[in-house]
Amino acid sequence: MIPFRLVLQPGIPLHEQVAFAAKKAMMSGRLRPGEPFPSVRTLSRELKIHVNTAQRVVAALTQEGLLEVRPGIGTVVCQPAPARRYDRGRVLGPEVDQLVVEAMKMGLTLEDLQETVEERWRRLQPERAAAKANQP
Amino acid sequence: MIPFRLVLQPGIPLHEQVAFAAKKAMMSGRLRPGEPFPSVRTLSRELKIHVNTAQRVVAALTQEGLLEVRPGIGTVVCQPAPARRYDRGRVLGPEVDQLVVEAMKMGLTLEDLQETVEERWRRLQPERAAAKANQP
DNA sequence: ACAAGTGTACTATGCCGCTTGTTACACCAA
DNA sequence: TTGGTGTAACAAGCGGCATAGTACACTTGT
Incomplete structure (x- = not known):
């Protein structure tokens, strides 16, 4: 099962909504560091979303440092980076x-x-x- | 002169940015109730924006109840609606x-x-x- | 009456992002 | 080998955004 809920809202890009739902799950503790993140194709199947869109979500979360990619294995929730609050x-x-x-x-x-x-x-x-x- | 400043930001619809700048000016008191709002064609000229885009701004602000239209005259900043805080x-x-x-x-x-x-x-x-x- | 200003409506065009579709490749595990 | 993983590339359709041009009804000032 997908570790977060998703209520579709018109006017907002789909990949953004999914990424935000995942972020929210991480921040709330429903997705803890070290736990596996659903695969691109699983996301695509469960959320009825195209694979490319799901891939875009994973790419965004990875770029933000929230996911870590193990090539050939899958993706894993990252340890939160050392808090840098200078700005x-x-x-x-x-x-x-x-x-x-x-x-x-x-x-x-x-x-x-x-x-x-x-x-x-x-x-x-x-x-x-x-x-x-x-x-x- | 236009009663608000506008710093263009990529990725955000132009009409939204202008409308927000106007809203901000109203909330901060630089645009007070009863004062005239720049005409569509003035906005277009000063901000180097097409008339249609400026018209879209006026329409949005009017729909939100922030501007009042005097046909043939122009638009005027509205009195803030009686505070309804039920939600x-x-x-x-x-x-x-x-x-x-x-x-x-x-x-x-x-x-x-x-x-x-x-x-x-x-x-x-x-x-x-x-x-x-x-x-x- | 006239000209100039106001908001508003309509059509058309070019551009760009979103989403889906399809195919393909490199990697790892059982 | 088989099946799962992330990743890349290209194409197509759709819709929103911004521009462009034209037109109409209205009010004000001359």
Whole structure:
């Protein structure tokens, strides 16, 4: 079975959605470092997606350092790179800007937005903590 | 002169970038309710954009309730609609999710993310407060 | 009445990304 | 050898984006 769910959404590239679902699974702990990642052809079959599209997902995740390729074997979830936080605001600046403007547009306060961010953060964290506890 | 700046970024639809720049100007207070919005043909000339593209921007902002059209006259910045906050998390949920996952990927803590959000929020707010002070 | 400005609609064209389809190659394991 | 793995290349269809040109109904200022 595929280690993540996928609810199709129109207007967003398919390979992006799949890659994001995989990323989300990794961050939440449902896909832990060292575990095997579904093969390109398995992804293609289970998600009813063309092989080329699945390949594009694997390529993207590999380029981001989230997957490691064992030639002839398959791909494996990577150990997270040593946290390099020197930039921070610069990288996800535009994304935060867009979120802030959108929040202001609908009359939210800063506290409202902070609360929403915290809620979505904690929605992923518990599985992460449980995963760490089971593998010391 | 155009009441907002525009730094072109590849990979993002042009009309989206212009619309976002306008939205940002409205939220920050550089474009206040009742003020005239640049005409389609003015936008086209100043931003070196085709009229159709500019028209698409005006149409989008109008549909979002940010611009009001006076036929034959032009468009005017709208009064913000009465704050309806009944949904909140549901609307901008996916955007927050993407931001959270991206932050986790680069080893940020929740506090790091919150701090970034607050910084970008306050970067727009001061102009907003100043605009309110000048028009009681 | 006229000219100039406004938003809006329509068709057409070229470009580029997405997705699927197909075929092929190099690698490793049972 | 057989079957599984990632990877590459090419082609085709589809749709969105941006440009281009033309036209219409409207209002304002002269």
